[in-house]
Amino acid sequence: MHKIYTAIAGLTVIALSQGGALAENETIAVFTKNQTNPYFQAVRVGADQAAKALGAKTVQYIPTKPDSIPEQMSQIEDVIVKKPNAIVFVPVDYKAMISGMTKMNDAGIPVTNVTDRVAGGKSVAFIGADDYSLGLETGRFLLKTMSGKGNVVILEGVKGSLTSIDRVRGFNDAIKEAKEVKLLTSQPANYQQLQAIQVMENLLQAHPKVDGVLAANDAMALGAIEALDGANRNAMVVGINGTKEGVDAIKAGKLLASGDYNGFLQGCIATAVAIRALRNEPVPKEIILKPSVIEKSNYQPYDVSLETRSCPKWEDVATLGSVTKP
Amino acid sequence: MNAIQATSFSRPHLKLSKDVLQLLYRVAGAGLIFIGLSLAAENFLSVNNLLNVLRQASLLFFLSSGLTLVVLTAGLDLSVGANVGLSACLSAAAIKATGSPALGVVVGFAVGLLVGVGNGLLVTALRIPPFIATYGVLWILSGLAYFYMGGDTIHGFPPGFRQIGSGYLLGIPIPVYLMVFFLAVGVLFAQRTTYGQQIYAIGANPVAASLSGIPVQPRLILVYAVSGAMAGLASLIFLARANSASADLGEFLTLQAIAAVLIGGTSLFGGVGTVFGTFVGALILTLVLNGMNLLSVPANWQPLVTGVIVLLAVWLDTQSRKLT
Numbered sequence: 091m092h093k094i095y096t097a098i099a100g101l102t103v104i105a106l107s108q109g110g111a112l113a114e115n116e117t118i119a120v121f122t123k124n125q126t127n128p129y130f131q132a133v134r135v136g137a138d139q140a141a142k143a144l145g146a147k148t149v150q151y152i153p154t155k156p157d158s159i160p161e162q163m164s165q166i167e168d169v170i171v172k173k174p175n176a177i178v179f180v181p182v183d184y185k186a187m188i189s190g191m192t193k194m195n196d197a198g199i200p201v202t203n204v205t206d207r208v209a210g211g212k213s214v215a216f217i218g219a220d221d222y223s224l225g226l227e228t229g230r231f232l233l234k235t236m237s238g239k240g241n242v243v244i245l246e247g248v249k250g251s252l253t254s255i256d257r258v259r260g261f262n263d264a265i266k267e268a269k270e271v272k273l274l275t276s277q278p279a280n281y282q283q284l285q286a287i288q289v290m291e292n293l294l295q296a297h298p299k300v301d302g303v304l305a306a307n308d309a310m311a312l313g314a315i316e317a318l319d320g321a322n323r324n325a326m327v328v329g330i331n332g333t334k335e336g337v338d339a340i341k342a343g344k345l346l347a348s349g350d351y352n353g354f355l356q357g358c359i360a361t362a363v364a365i366r367a368l369r370n371e372p373v374p375k376e377i378i379l380k381p382s383v384i385e386k387s388n389y390q391p392y393d394v395s396l397e398t399r400s401c402p403k404w405e406d407v408a409t410l411g412s413v414t415k416p
Numbered sequence: 417m418n419a420i421q422a423t424s425f426s427r428p429h430l431k432l433s434k435d436v437l438q439l440l441y442r443v444a445g446a447g448l449i450f451i452g453l454s455l456a457a458e459n460f461l462s463v464n465n466l467l468n469v470l471r472q473a474s475l476l477f478f479l480s481s482g483l484t485l486v487v488l489t490a491g492l493d494l495s496v497g498a499n500v501g502l503s504a505c506l507s508a509a510a511i512k513a514t515g516s517p518a519l520g521v522v523v524g525f526a527v528g529l530l531v532g533v534g535n536g537l538l539v540t541a542l543r544i545p546p547f548i549a550t551y552g553v554l555w556i557l558s559g560l561a562y563f564y565m566g567g568d569t570i571h572g573f574p575p576g577f578r579q580i581g582s583g584y585l586l587g588i589p590i591p592v593y594l595m596v597f598f599l600a601v602g603v604l605f606a607q608r609t610t611y612g613q614q615i616y617a618i619g620a621n622p623v624a625a626s627l628s629g630i631p632v633q634p635r636l637i638l639v640y641a642v643s644g645a646m647a648g649l650a651s652l653i654f655l656a657r658a659n660s661a662s663a664d665l666g667e668f669l670t671l672q673a674i675a676a677v678l679i680g681g682t683s684l685f686g687g688v689g690t691v692f693g694t695f696v697g698a699l700i701l702t703l704v705l706n707g708m709n710l711l712s713v714p715a716n717w718q719p720l721v722t723g724v725i726v727l728l729a730v731w732l733d734t735q736s737r738k739l740t
Contacts, residue, residue, distance in 0.1 A: 125562040125566070127567065128568060130567065131567030131568070154559060154562070250716075276714075277712070277715065278718060280668065284665070285668065288472045295459045295468060296457065296709065296712075312659075316582075316659060320582055335571050
């Protein structure tokens with residue numbers, strides 16, 4: 091008799107929790123910067139997966155013109171009218187979007203800030219990874235593989251962009267640690283593959299000996315590899331972002347490594363935080379994910395399509411980075 | 417046809433010496449940059465570096481040569497970059513799906529051409545001003561590309577296909593041959609054919625051109641079609657070169673292509689300019705990037721240096737016009 095009661099009680103709990111989750115069916119508005127950078131695609135898929143697992147649904151807001159400040163602003167005005175339960179927010183610009191944050195705050199919709207920290211307004215939590223340590227760790231990995239000596243060049247991203255400035259700063263600090271490594275030059279290729287080919291071709295003309303290339307994203311790293319191949323030259327190349335194309339190149343032995351910012355995880359965790367906060371479950375104030383360097387020995391988990399990846403269990407989130415309690 | 421030859425806005429051969437003189441001035445702009453770089457950067461004059469510069473300039477030239485014809489009619493094609501992006505993505509998808517580079521080439525070229533014809537129809541049949549028409553098309557094309565790609569890239573193409581972008585023949589990159597070919601065709605078409613002369617006439621004075629019996633609308637459709645087709649061609653070379661297609665492939669290209677046309681001396685008001693000038697314009701822009709890389713100009717200084725050199729080149733050109 092006692093056993094049956096426990097069983098029934100147990101079943102009821104399961105039924106309740108499942109029914110509860112389904113009945114909640116919160117709508118989470120997810121804001122990202124653009125449709126061009128695969129990183130944000132990873133954030134979106136991560137957000138979708140997390141929402142699905144928790145019985146909520148997402149609505150995606152993406153500016154048609156990449157990184158457009160006015161467009162994201164009007165999407166915010168739009169979303170305030172539609173009143174989703176919560177917002178997961180990547181600002182197109184960390185300063186310009188303070189007023190966007192204020193608008194969402196005024197409308198009383200809780201915002202979880204992801205990837206780029208808005209320089210103002212109130213948010214439930216911030217989930218991100220910092221570009222500086224990403225550059226530093228990826229740079230260190232290259233220099234270690236080069237046995238701490240040789241000539242390197244840096245390919246920078248879009249001039250003045252926060253991600254590029256921080257990643258390049260990380261690269262430079264890694265180079266400073268290796269006394270026998272010489273930085274030949276640091277040139278911009280605007281995160282574009284084709285520009286990186288041309289810039290790298292030019293640099294190979296100017297520098298007869300280049301042993302390593304630090305590119306601030308994978309597209310530029312792959313461009314550099316094309317230029318090296320074209321000139322029959324060899325150098326170890328690292329990129330950042332852990333894109334599909336980058337992982338393929340690591341598998342093929344062309345790219346040495348790619349620092350991973352892990353957009354998928356950021357999307358997962360931020361959306362889980364947003365939903366947990368709605369359900370009055372405890373959430374941290376900030377999670378900064380550890381950078382991971384994808385290379386030949388550990389690329390396998392990344393070699394599957396985004397849609398088939400699954401979000402980490404909430405209990406494991408704390409092991410993925412540094413967590414700041416509220 | 418006789419009517420055209422008799423009108424004052426055709427380009428009689430008497431003016432040739434003046435044209436040649438102006439051309440020399442324009443080349444002088446590129447020449448000064450060239451001499452400056454050979455003095456300042458020790459590896460600049462190496463054969464490899466010069467071939468590099470030519471190959472890089474060829475990519476820009478494909479786009480800007482077609483655009484030159486449009487600008488000669490006092491029109492503008494703002495969609496060239498987005499056209500490259502969409503054509504490259506669809507061509508890449510076709511190659512991946514069928515394994516046939518030939519089909520990819522057909523798709524890339526056809527998409528480019530179709531977009532061009534579409535631009536031409538918007539400008540002629542619907543009488544939408546070229547700036548607005550092609551600006552709208554720009555958004556439609558990049559929207560389609562983003563939608564189709566969904567943030568992904570398509571990469572890894574057959575070695576045979578890649579030859580058109582990265583291959584060599586007798587030690588010279590294949591895109592350089594293509595550039596020389598299209599430069600010759602472009603110059604001959606604009607300078608030596610009735611069609612070319614009609615395009616100049618339309619740009620100089622569309623009403624007069626129409627009154628003198630030039631089929632203005634079909635010629636306008638033609639120039640937009642050529643511009644689109646060249647964007648399609650450029651997309652193939654880009655694809656073969658980068659070995660990767662993404663929706664934003666062409667994003668940085670439109671402004672550069674327009675700059676090459678204008679630096680090359682073609683007037684936005686139509687009727688004045690040459691395809692050869694555009695070649696020089698593309699060369700100047702490429703030399704500036706090459707030089708900044710060779711000399712390790714810091715990233716933050718590069719836009720400023722580019723701006724100053726572009727202004728100097730154009731100033732030199734306007735001075736030459738006063739003198740000749």
